[in-house]
Amino acid sequence: MNIYLFELEKQWKSVLLWTASFVILMVALFAGVYPVFNNSLKDIIEVISKMPPEFTKAFAFDLNTMVDFGGFFEFSFAYLSLMGVIMSASIGLSIFAREKKVKCIDFLLTKPISRNSIFISKFLSGCTLLILFNLVYIIVSCFYGIHFGKTMMEMLGASSMMFLTQFFFYTLGICMAIVMKRIRSVSNIASLLGFVGFILSAVYNILEIKEMRYLAPLKYFDPMQFFTSTNDSIYMLTGIVVSILFLIVAYIRFIKEDVKAV
Numbered sequence: 001m002n003i004y005l006f007e008l009e010k011q012w013k014s015v016l017l018w019t020a021s022f023v024i025l026m027v028a029l030f031a032g033v034y035p036v037f038n039n040s041l042k043d044i045i046e047v048i049s050k051m052p053p054e055f056t057k058a059f060a061f062d063l064n065t066m067v068d069f070g071g072f073f074e075f076s077f078a079y080l081s082l083m084g085v086i087m088s089a090s091i092g093l094s095i096f097a098r099e100k101k102v103k104c105i106d107f108l109l110t111k112p113i114s115r116n117s118i119f120i121s122k123f124l125s126g127c128t129l130l131i132l133f134n135l136v137y138i139i140v141s142c143f144y145g146i147h148f149g150k151t152m153m154e155m156l157g158a159s160s161m162m163f164l165t166q167f168f169f170y171t172l173g174i175c176m177a178i179v180m181k182r183i184r185s186v187s188n189i190a191s192l193l194g195f196v197g198f199i200l201s202a203v204y205n206i207l208e209i210k211e212m213r214y215l216a217p218l219k220y221f222d223p224m225q226f227f228t229s230t231n232d233s234i235y236m237l238t239g240i241v242v243s244i245l246f247l248i249v250a251y252i253r254f255i256k257e258d259v260k261a262v
Helices: 002-039 041-048 053-058 069-101 105-109 115-147 152-179 186-207 210-215 233-256
Strands: none
Touching: 002 041, 002 069, 002 115, 053 186, 069 115, 069 152, 069 186, 115 152, 115 233, 152 186, 152 233, 186 210, 210 233
């Protein structure tokens, strides 16, 4: 419990700043950009139609769907999820690489508490932060979604994709923190993971090769499926299975690894 509370205390300010940034950006997008977008649709279509198709695909501009709030939500999700995965990866990396960065992991593991308990306490502290963040994200999403004509169930399903996407990168961050021998900068690694994920999604959008989607983790949990009849369960299952594999690898390595005293 002490480790759990310690990690919450260390991370809550950062998560609070992320949450506040998200709320401000979501309000700007849904209350500001979306109404202006609908009111100026003809002008926007004229501008975007002059752009190369590859550019519009890469940056998730789909005018056929964006006139509806569901399509605009998916467009917004492409960029909000980039921020979200950088946040979640940094949480996983920070929590599990803290002692490694300051070279005191041997001190932590000699305390009268099992490695299993240490791992679980750290893991649950990160999960708690992600859940609290996503409660705010879901509330704001549902408020604007219902305001613009979507149902509560549609918005609950669509907005829950943020948590699953973040959880994937959270477990990836944990795995990297434990497997890597040296962590120099948490923010650099988390940002790299986020932008690599975004680039892979852009490549998939341009090429539209079905198999490519398995290599684009930001496309595993697509909110658009809740506004259409699309079935993306196979990609969601892939993301969940890979997340569990990351967690298993991290757990086994954490439990069994011999740590050299510094």
